[in-house]
Amino acid sequence: MQKITAAIAGNPNCGKTTLFNAITGARHHVGNWPGVTVEKKTGIVKHQGTDVELVDLPGTYSLTAYTQEELVARNFLAEERPEVVVDVLNAGALERNLYLAVQIKEMGVPLVLALNMMDEVRRSGKEIDTERLSELTGCPVVETVGRTGEGKGDLLAAAARHANENQGDWESLRISYGPDLDPVLEEMESMIAEAGLLTDLVPARWTGIKYLEHDEDVVLKGRMADSELSQRLEKMAAKVAEHTKKTLNAEPDAIIADYRYGFIAGIVKHVVRYPVLDEDRISMSDNIDRFLTHKFLGPIIMLGVIYMIYKVTFTVGEIPMGWLEAFFGWLGDTVSGIMPEGLLKSLIVSGIIDGVGGVLGFVPLIMFMFLMISALEDSGYVARMAYMLDRVFRTFGLHGTSVLPFIVSGGIAGGCAVPGVMSARALRSPREKLATLFVAPYMTCGAKVPVFLMLAAAFFPKEGAGVMLTITLTAWAMALIVARILRWTVIKGESTPFVMELPPYRIPTLRGVLIHTWERTWEYARKAGTVILGISILLWALMTFPQMPQDRVEAYETQRAEIAQKIETVEASGAQNQVAELESRIETLENEQAEEALRGTFAGQIGTALEGVTKWAGFNWRVNIALVGGFAAKEVIVSTMGTAYSLGEVDPEEARPLAERLSTDPGFSKAAGLAMIIFVLLYAPCFVTVVTMARESSWSWAMFSVIGSTALAYGLAVVVYQVARNFV
Amino acid sequence: MGKAFCLREAGVNQKLKIVTVSAQGELGRRIRDMGLIPGTEVKVIGKAPLKDPVALRLKDFTLTLRNSEADHITVEPLED
Numbered sequence: 108m109q110k111i112t113a114a115i116a117g118n119p120n121c122g123k124t125t126l127f128n129a130i131t132g133a134r135h136h137v138g139n140w141p142g143v144t145v146e147k148k149t150g151i152v153k154h155q156g157t158d159v160e161l162v163d164l165p166g167t168y169s170l171t172a173y174t175q176e177e178l179v180a181r182n183f184l185a186e187e188r189p190e191v192v193v194d195v196l197n198a199g200a201l202e203r204n205l206y207l208a209v210q211i212k213e214m215g216v217p218l219v220l221a222l223n224m225m226d227e228v229r230r231s232g233k234e235i236d237t238e239r240l241s242e243l244t245g246c247p248v249v250e251t252v253g254r255t256g257e258g259k260g261d262l263l264a265a266a267a268r269h270a271n272e273n274q275g276d277w278e279s280l281r282i283s284y285g286p287d288l289d290p291v292l293e294e295m296e297s298m299i300a301e302a303g304l305l306t307d308l309v310p311a312r313w314t315g316i317k318y319l320e321h322d323e324d325v326v327l328k329g330r331m332a333d334s335e336l337s338q339r340l341e342k343m344a345a346k347v348a349e350h351t352k353k354t355l356n357a358e359p360d361a362i363i364a365d366y367r368y369g370f371i372a373g374i375v376k377h378v379v380r381y382p383v384l385d386e387d388r389i390s391m392s393d394n395i396d397r398f399l400t401h402k403f404l405g406p407i408i409m410l411g412v413i414y415m416i417y418k419v420t421f422t423v424g425e426i427p428m429g430w431l432e433a434f435f436g437w438l439g440d441t442v443s444g445i446m447p448e449g450l451l452k453s454l455i456v457s458g459i460i461d462g463v464g465g466v467l468g469f470v471p472l473i474m475f476m477f478l479m480i481s482a483l484e485d486s487g488y489v490a491r492m493a494y495m496l497d498r499v500f501r502t503f504g505l506h507g508t509s510v511l512p513f514i515v516s517g518g519i520a521g522g523c524a525v526p527g528v529m530s531a532r533a534l535r536s537p538r539e540k541l542a543t544l545f546v547a548p549y550m551t552c553g554a555k556v557p558v559f560l561m562l563a564a565a566f567f568p569k570e571g572a573g574v575m576l577t578i579t580l581t582a583w584a585m586a587l588i589v590a591r592i593l594r595w596t597v598i599k600g601e602s603t604p605f606v607m608e609l610p611p612y613r614i615p616t617l618r619g620v621l622i623h624t625w626e627r628t629w630e631y632a633r634k635a636g637t638v639i640l641g642i643s644i645l646l647w648a649l650m651t652f653p654q655m656p657q658d659r660v661e662a663y664e665t666q667r668a669e670i671a672q673k674i675e676t677v678e679a680s681g682a683q684n685q686v687a688e689l690e691s692r693i694e695t696l697e698n699e700q701a702e703e704a705l706r707g708t709f710a711g712q713i714g715t716a717l718e719g720v721t722k723w724a725g726f727n728w729r730v731n732i733a734l735v736g737g738f739a740a741k742e743v744i745v746s747t748m749g750t751a752y753s754l755g756e757v758d759p760e761e762a763r764p765l766a767e768r769l770s771t772d773p774g775f776s777k778a779a780g781l782a783m784i785i786f787v788l789l790y791a792p793c794f795v796t797v798v799t800m801a802r803e804s805s806w807s808w809a810m811f812s813v814i815g816s817t818a819l820a821y822g823l824a825v826v827v828y829q830v831a832r833n834f835v
Numbered sequence: 836m837g838k839a840f841c842l843r844e845a846g847v848n849q850k851l852k853i854v855t856v857s858a859q860g861e862l863g864r865r866i867r868d869m870g871l872i873p874g875t876e877v878k879v880i881g882k883a884p885l886k887d888p889v890a891l892r893l894k895d896f897t898l899t900l901r902n903s904e905a906d907h908i909t910v911e912p913l914e915d
Contacts, residue, residue: 169869173861203870203876352909357858364867392897393880402884498885501901604865604904605888609897 110158111270112187116180117195118204119166119535120610122223124148124197125253125619135161137626145179146461154263161501163188168203172324175537184216184306186772188268191217193262198222198235198250198610201379205371208244215277215310219266222247226255227611231390232382240378254616279310284366288319288359291347295319295340302336304329318344320360391612396491405495412488413510417519420476420526421553427471453651462643465630465740466795469525474628476515476526480533481623485615489533490607497605503587504594504602506539513543513586517550520579524548524796528803529627536603542593544800545812546586548792551579554741556670557762558787561745564766574784582788586669589819591835606630616746631799638798644795646739650747651810655703663700667693698753705750710735714751724786724824725779725832734786740793778831782824790820842905844904845879851910852876858907866907876913 109781116124127135131150147161150560164178164183172178182415184192192211196204201222211218220240222228228235241248247265251258283289300306305328317325318340329337348359355362398404439460446452483489493507500509509531510518516527516739529546534540551559556575563574594600672694675686705711706728714731721731729751736747746758749765752772769775799807839854843875853875858866870893871877881890887903 169864170869171864173864197896201894203893206868206870356855356857358863361856361859361863361867364864365872368867368870393892396881396890400881400883400890406884455842490899494888494890495883497899497901499884601862605899605901606862606865606869606871606904607899608869608901609890610896646850690867 109156110160111159111191111267112162112189113266114164114180114183114187114189114192114216115195116164116192116207117166117221117223118197118207118608119623120608121166121195121197121204122253123195124163124623125165125616126221126223126251126259126262127161128619128622129256130259131161133140135163137630145175147179152263153266157267159263159267161544162187164312164703165562168207170207170214171320171710172322174535176535181214184211189216189439191219191266191273193219193221195221195223195253195267197252198228199223199224199231199233200463201235202368202371202375203520205244205374206367208246209280209282209367212244212280213316214244214313215279217269217273218246219262220244220246221258221262221270222248222250223253225250225257227630232293233280234380235720236380240374243374243377253500254391254619278308279312281312282366282678284316284319284359284363287351287355288362291343292316292319298336298340302333304333304336315340317364319347320363321358322811357471390611392487395612398611399488400491401493405491409492409495412483412492413514415470416479416483416511417475417514417522418478420472420515420522424472424475426669428468431468432464433473435460435468439464447508449668450651454647457651458644458647459640460646462640465643466639468610469795470628470632471525472523473526473529473631475626476530477624480530481620482615484533485613485619487610487612489673490609491547493607494609501602501605503591504539504544504589505517506534506536506603508534509539509543509590512547513550513583516547517552517555518579518583520551520575521553521556522550523552523554524550524633524792525799527552528799529631529795531803538594538598538600539603541598541804541808542590544804544808545593545815545830548796548812549577549583549589549789550814552741554793555787558737558741558744559784561762561785562764564610564763565769566777578784578788581785584790639795642794642798643739646736649713650705650708650736652708655707656699663696668698670696675696695753698750701750702753705732705747712784721821723828724782724821725776725828726783726786727774728826730775730779730783734790737787738791738794740795741787776832777835778828781831781835782828785827786824788820789823790817792816841898842877842879842908842910843902845905845910847879847881850876850878850913852907852913854873854911856908858904860906861906862904866904869893871908877910 113770115123127148127150131152135150137148143163147324150161152161153158162183165181167174167177167180170177170181183189194208194211197207198204208218208220221238222235222240225235237248237250249258249262249265251262273520284292292312293314295318296312299314304311305325314325314329318329321344326337326341328338328529344359351357351359351362399408439456442460443452446455472596480489489508489511490800495507496510497507500507501794512527512531513534514520514522514527515530516524520766524547527550528544531540531543531547532541540754559575560577563571567574569697581808637798670689674686676691677689680814705716710732711728713735714728717731718726721727726734729748732751733748737744745762745765749762752765754764754768789798797809797813800812842851845851853871853873855873856863856866856871875893878892880891880892883889886902888899888904889899891900
C-alpha cells in the first residue's frame with residue numbers, strides 16, 4: 108500500500124486545527140516536536156487505498172528563523188520532505204495568507220491551497236474566483252469550511268493527486284525581487300547549484316534568498332556544509348545590502364517582502380472582488396469591540412470574564428474533584444482493611460494510591476479550565492484581553508495574556524498552579540512565557556490557603572480576612588517584581604513584538620472545544636502521571652524510612668500496655684471519669700510516637716539538619732519537615748506540622764489545635780509566623796506543578812524555578828524574621 | 836496628498852496609507868509578515884484602555900500594534 112505525507116501549514120487563526128480535526132475525525136496523535144515545546148499533531152487517513160499521513164505544522168505567518176514555530180515548520184519541510192503541503196488560508200484575508208503560500212512555493216514543495224472559512228467570505232459579499240487563483244498560482248485550490256467539514260474530501264483527493272503528479276525534484280517559485288537583487292540572486296543560485304550546497308534538502312534558489320535575507324539558521328547550516336562558499340555568499344549578500352541601504356534605504360529582506368506582496372497583490376487583483384460599499388460597512392466584530400474593548404466598560408467586562416473562568420473552574424470543578432477524592436479515600440480505606448499491617452500496605456496506600464489520587468484529583472480542574480479557555484480563545488476574546496492588558500504587563504516584562512496563568516494559579520486566592528501553568532500555552536512569546544511560568548506559582552493556590560489561615564488564627568486571630576488579602580496582594584507584587592527582575596537578567600531581551608491579529612469574533616464550536624480540552628487533559632493525566640507517581644513514592648520513602656528502631660517501638664508498646672491494663676482495672680472499679688483521662692494518655696503517647704518516628708526519618712533528619720540554616724528565619728525542625736513535605740503537596744504542610752507537634756494527623760480544614768499549640772510555643776514567635784507565611788507563599792512549587800512546568804518549558808527551567816524561588820523565599824523569610832523580631 | 840507623519844500620531848478613524856516601514860530585524864519581519872508594507876491602506880480603529888497598543892484595521896483584518904512599534908512606520912492621510 109502506498110503512503111504519502113501531507114503537511115498542513117497555515118496562519119494562526121485560519122481554522123487550520125478545525126479543518127485538521129474534521130479530516131482526521133479527531134483520531135490523531137498529539138505530542139511535541141523534538142526538542143521544543145511546540146505541539147505536534149499527526150493523524151492517518153485512508154484515501155482510495157493510499158495512507159495519507161497528515162502532519163499539522165505550527166501556525167505561522169512566515170517561514171523565517173525568528174520563532175520556534177517557524178523553524179519547526181520550515182525544518183520539517185526541508186528535512187522530512189513531505190510529498191505535498193496543504194496551506195490552509197483564511198479566505199477572508201487572502202492577501203496576507205498568501206504570503207506564507209508564496210514562501211512555501213519558494214521552497215518548492217508541491218502545494219495545495221485550501222480556501223478555508225469560505226462561509227464567512229460568502230456572507231460578507233466578497234467573491235473569490237477559485238479557478239483563476241489556481242491558474243495564477245499553479246496550485247490546486249479547494250474551497251473548504253472547517254467548521255462543517257465542507258470540502259474536506261475534495262481537499263484530500265486534491266492533495267493525493269497533486270502529490271502523485273509532482274514526484275521528484277522540487278522547483279522553486281521564481282518571482283522577481285527587483286533589479287538590485289535579481290542579478291545577485293541568479294549568480295548565487297548557480298554557485299549554490301554547482302557546489303551542491305544544501306541542495307539535497309532545498310532548491311538552490313531558496314538558499315540564495317535566505318542568504319540575502321540574512322537568515323541565521325540557513326547561513327549557519329551553509330557554513331557547516333561549505334565554509335568557503337558560504338563566506339563568498341555572505342560577502343555578496345552584504346555587498347548588495349549595503350547598496351540597497353544607500354539607494355533604497357532598505358535592507359534586502361524588506362525589499363524581498365515588498366516584492367512578494369507585489370506578486371500577491373497582482374494575483375489578488377484578478378481573484379477577489381469586494382462588494383460595493385463594503386468600506387463603510389462596520390463589521391459586527393468592530394461593533395462588539397466598541398463595548399468589549401471600551402475605555403471603561405472593557406476592563407470591567409474583562410474582570411467579570413476572568414472572575415467567571417475562575418469561579419466555574421473551581422466551584423464546578425470541585426464537585427467531580429470531590430468524587431475522585433472520595434473514591435481514592437474509599438480505595439485507600441478498603442485496601443487498608445484488606446492488607447496486613449506493614450510496609451507494603453503503607454507503600455500502596457500512602458505512596459501509590461495517595462500519589463495517583465493526588466494527580467488525578469487535578470483532572471477536573473484542568474478540564475473545566477480548558478473548556479473555558481479554549482472557548483474564549485476560539486471566540487477571539489483572549490486576543491482582546493492581551494490587547495487591553497498589554498500596557499500593564501509589558502511594564503513588568505510580561506505579556507497581556509499572562510493574566511490567565513496568574514488568575515488560574517491563585518491570583519484570586521484559592522486557584523491551582525497546575526492548570527495555571529498549563530494555561531500559559533496561550534502565550535506565544537517565549538521570553539514572556541518563561542517569566543510567567545516562573546512566577547505564576549507564587550499566587551495563593553488553594554493548598555496554601557489552609558496554611559495561611561492556620562498561621563493567621565495563631566498570630567492574628569481577629570484579622571484573618573485582612574491577612575489573606577495582604578497575602579494575595581503580596582503574591583501579585585512579588586510575581587510582577589520577580590518577573591521584571593528575570594526579564595532584566597536571565598531572560599533579558601526586547602519584548603516580543605505585539606503585532607498580533609485581532610481575529611473577528613466567532614462562536615466557538617462545541618466539537619472544537621471538546622477536542623482541545625480532551626487533548627490537554629489526557630496529555631496531563633498520561634505524561635505527568637508517570638513522573639508524578641515516581642516522585643510520590645520517593646517522598647513517601649523519605650517520610651517513612653528509616654523506621655523507628657525496634658527497641659523504641661517496644662518501649663512505646665510496653666507503656667501502652669501498662670495504661671491499657673490500668674484502664675481495665677479502673678473500669679472494673681467503675682470510675683468512668685478516670686477512663687477518659689487514661690484514654691487520652693494513650694492518644695498522647697501515640698502522637699508522641701508518631702512525632703518521634705517522623706523525626707527519625709530521612710525527611711526528619713533533613714529537617715533537623717536544616718535547623719542551623721533555618722533558625723535565621725525562625726523555623727524549627729518541625730516547621731522544616733512540614734516544608735519538605737509541602738514539596739509533595741502544600742496540603743501536607745498543616746498535617747505534617749501537626750504530627751511533628753505531637754498532635755496526630757491534623758485536618759487542614761480544622762487546624763485550631765495546631766494554631767493554639769503554635770501561639771503558645773515559646774520556640775515559635777509571631778515573627779517566625781510572618782516569616783513562614785512569606786516562605787510558604789514563595790518557595791518551590793509543589794512537584795506536580797514542577798513536572799507540568801518542565802513540560803511547558805524544560806527541566807532545567809523547572810529546576811531553576813525550584814532553586815531560585817526557594818532561595819528567594821528563604822532570603823525574604825530571614826529578612827522578615829529579623830526585622831519583625833524587633834517590632835512584634 | 837498630505838505630508839507623511841508617524842503612525843503614533845494618527846487619530847482614531849483616520850484613513851491612512853503607509854509610506855515607510857523602517858523597522859529592522861525581528862520587529863521589521865513581523866510587521867511585514869502581517870502585510871504592513873509601503874502602500875498599504877490602514878485605519879486606527881481603536882486604542883486600548885491605556886491608549887497603548889492600538890487596533891489597526893487593514894483591508895481584510897484587524898491587528899494590534901504598540902505605540903513603540905508604530906514609531907517605525909510613517910503614514911500619510913488618505914483623502915476620499
